[in-house]
Amino acid sequence: MIVRVAARGEGVTAGGRFVPLAAPGDLVESDGSVLPGPHHQVPPCRHFPECGGCQLQHLDDESYAGFVRDRIASALAAQHVPLPDFAPVHLSPPNSRRRASLSAQRIGKRVLVGFKQERSNRIEDMRECHILRPELFALVDPLRRLLATMLPERRSATVKMTLADQGVDLLIEGVSADTLAAVEALTEFAQEHSLGRLSLDDGLGPQTRWEPVPVTITLGGAPVPLPHDAFLQATADGEVALVQAVQASADGAATIADLFAGLGTFALNLKGRVYAAEASRDAMLALKAARPTIFAEHRDLYRRSLGTAELDRFEAVVLDPPRAGAEAQVRELAGSSVPRIAYVSCNPASFARDARLLVACGYRLERVTPVGQFRWSTHVELAASFRK
Template structure:
């Protein structure tokens, strides 16, 4: 039975929410104030027909909007969309009893995302399809345009489909191409290839390498193992240039990365020694080393090696000491942080509760928290505030445009 529903707000995942006697109903691709007619199953609206439109609704720019699982907020005008992201950060802090100045959300322009995860599947006619998963489904939506992506990535889609084809040789393989635009060209790491049956055959590897050559890839790797490298894939972190390890983490948008780095560097000005924890390959470490000597740590040995090589080849940097260390199993202690006046930490989505406790007990006077999850950030922030830090400011960063995903940079001072 179809129901008429009025959307009253947007939930944390960006779906519209209608309050009903049976509980909240979540309706994707809707906005507050809209009236819809839909089938309701297990608290979700399906087969939605909008009866009224919000004045904040705008025309989406992607031809795949509504089918593709990405860009779920592309129909929302920029100002209220960015304000909603700021409000999500405020709510996360409020749940932990925290209040502070929250800056306006830093916007990211379309066409600037340098990283994509493209799924490859065999089409009904044998053609290789490349794209993203449909909303709440394993079905693949073939993508021919992507307004969030760097246009150089989009232009490479046909060549990347050719590169993907050899990885489909086993019927159980579901390859994903992790594609990154670097200073020296495209870097592609492929995951999701069936391994129990022996993995990619020698013939498949050769066909993939040949296709990578025709596509002029800088590097092609399979689950982090290099298959071919025409040129080292390189990115710049501050004054240093590093060669990305295969499959390494990299911020999705250079614009968002620059906004986060600028705020971190400004916050630690005057510090005589800095620690950068969960440092990866040096996104923050190398710019921070223009300010003071840096102690860096991350679980990725390959990332630490790339960071060290980049620091050694750069000029004008203060000394960098870098250690491959699992900060969840072995967080840096106050003794390890002795002499450190400022700490920058950028953990994964789960946050870094135990490492935060060690930072709180250290002698650091400034802490910069970078996070991709406001909820775990707020939990960790509570630890610092309880230890005598003041949460000075939080800046939301809209790195993943038109999604519910929120990045942030926060500054704490004793």
Template sequence: MVELVLIDHVGHFGDGVALVDGKSIYVPYTLGGETVEVAPVAGHPDRRRLLAIERASPERIPPFCQHFGVCGGCAIQHWDAEPYRAWKRNLVVETLAQARLDGEVAPLIDAHGLGRRRITLHARMSTHDVLKVGFAAAGSHDIVPVDRCPILDPALSGALEAAWALAEPLTPTGKPLDIQITATEGGLDVDVRGSGPLPAKMIATLSRVAEQHRLARLTRHGELVLMREPPTIVIGTARVTLPPGSFLQATIVGEQTLAALVSEHCKRARHIADLFCGVGPFALRLAAKTRVSAFDSDAGAVAALQKAAMATSGLKPVKAEARDLFRRPLMPQELRDYDTIVFDPPRRGAEAQVRQLAVSKIPVVVAVSCNVATFARDARILVDGGYKLESVTPVDQFRHTPHVELVARFKR
């Protein structure tokens, strides 16, 4: 059944929200004030599919990507920059208010820079035995084949072609593949997952493809297939060789912006614990002035951080330790050695660790988050434990999506 609805506002996930019979109806790719024609979405009574825009918002702009509206990577390319930026900052303001958290929210910092430096492409065989390599479609598990993506850093040039070339010889396995590609100083670092065990002949074929596409390194489930150049990145004054499949901030400017905010909040620290440290985007910069102990469950990342710190002159002592902070958070007696804590957990937040921080005597806690909802939950625990939320700065490195990063400072 076709309906005509009025969009009231843009919701937290980037969909337009229409209020129909007292209920919220979600329509992707729409803006507040628009009248749109929609159709039901099977299995989702609160969602509608956009058919046509009867009356467009004056804030609507043409999307810049030919795949927008089909590819699930971007939710918002159709909104003018200023109202989009106001909406994204307000995601933080509203979520904190709902959690009864008082704290100044600074203006949104744009950190898109040159674009994304890492992507994960998916390779699947269609029902007609046609190979598709690309991104997941909006709202489904279908794959949208792509031969270009305008939000990528130019350093990822050749990434899409390499992914197609690697997927083609693996199609006889019949397995769905995930191909993670990261831009590094040495070139493209690629890790292929999902292929299962492969015969030596197939490994040799993949090695030839890697050589033809001048990949810095090709790994399969983290196991080395070929390395032409060490896949390194620069963090501060250190050079880090990435473990296969490493997590990095999505953009170079995003990492630099978050690190600058963290460093500013830690400028009087004498001994910092960097929790969920990864390969050291904060630790290796903070160590230019301060002693740092770094912790993360990823042993490969921790080893890469430690090796980089030892090879870099001029840094204060850095001690890196592999530790699962979800299962074994640092306890108050262990936290007594530090005067400042930095934590940057995955999207699920750091509830177990935060509960220990809340009963510690640490003077300053600096939180970095990629999920404002779990940040608000963790911040509420700290505030209830006697901390004051002094400031929150939202950072937009995932432009065109509802994802927002933030850096916050707490003082006991």
């Protein structure tokens, strides 16, 4: 019988056998076939399991939530960190992803557009999608027709889509528009589909080709200028779940540092005096423009972490590092007197490593909120609360 789901999505038996596309409660026959159990659902999408966008569509919500929680608990256990209280797992609903990066390739007269197949460079030509927001998926077929006129034979492109306040922000990498006809086609496409912005990157950086009004994304009630290809939480409701967990951790703090602040997802939702550090110059300038009262510093925390003397000025620290975690910064935090830390992570393994450092220096991991923004994928996020 399948007793759990491994980090890469395979079902695992009590004896340690890994079985693809199996759910907890499934029975594995002697010939390797799987007899579906109570948590094995019929995948809703015709492209599953070939499409690399989803790995776990065969799990019902109960077992998928269990997978999200277990990923975090297993990572903490591996680092010998005592397990905290776990909030209920937050799962973003189907068709809620507001940003995505798709691949495109022209083969003869056909243009393939979609996610790459699992562990492959082959593109699964997307004809339906149960994770993207409808506004994003509605552009897939029109993009095939547009790219058929712009992509040379056997050439590939990357299509990045983000749903902004003004409509879809579309960035196409790997194509150029060197003729009047190509420029006109782009303008007509942007107008027809009410895009917020259309940009191309032919290898020299994004160049805006259509932007009737400046594109923004609203964070904490403030319209924030949206730089090209900026990081944004994958779903709006997942962002709310993370923000609420961070707010609960920092509640009552008069001075707060938001490290790896990005566009201000958390800084713009915090009360009190807020300092924000961010390595991306464009993101930092966007945050400053959105709310000048926040002290935003252009600072690469991997190269120049805040030291303990700087950290001791704050009553709470929020950090949301990239997948690699924040080991150097956490070592400084571990030696500080900051009473509260809110740690947001998209990688349970690097989070657990950093949590071990904090716990070893007197912090207590009180609560973890697991978040599954990337529905039906093995990608797990969380918000954790530490106290000293």
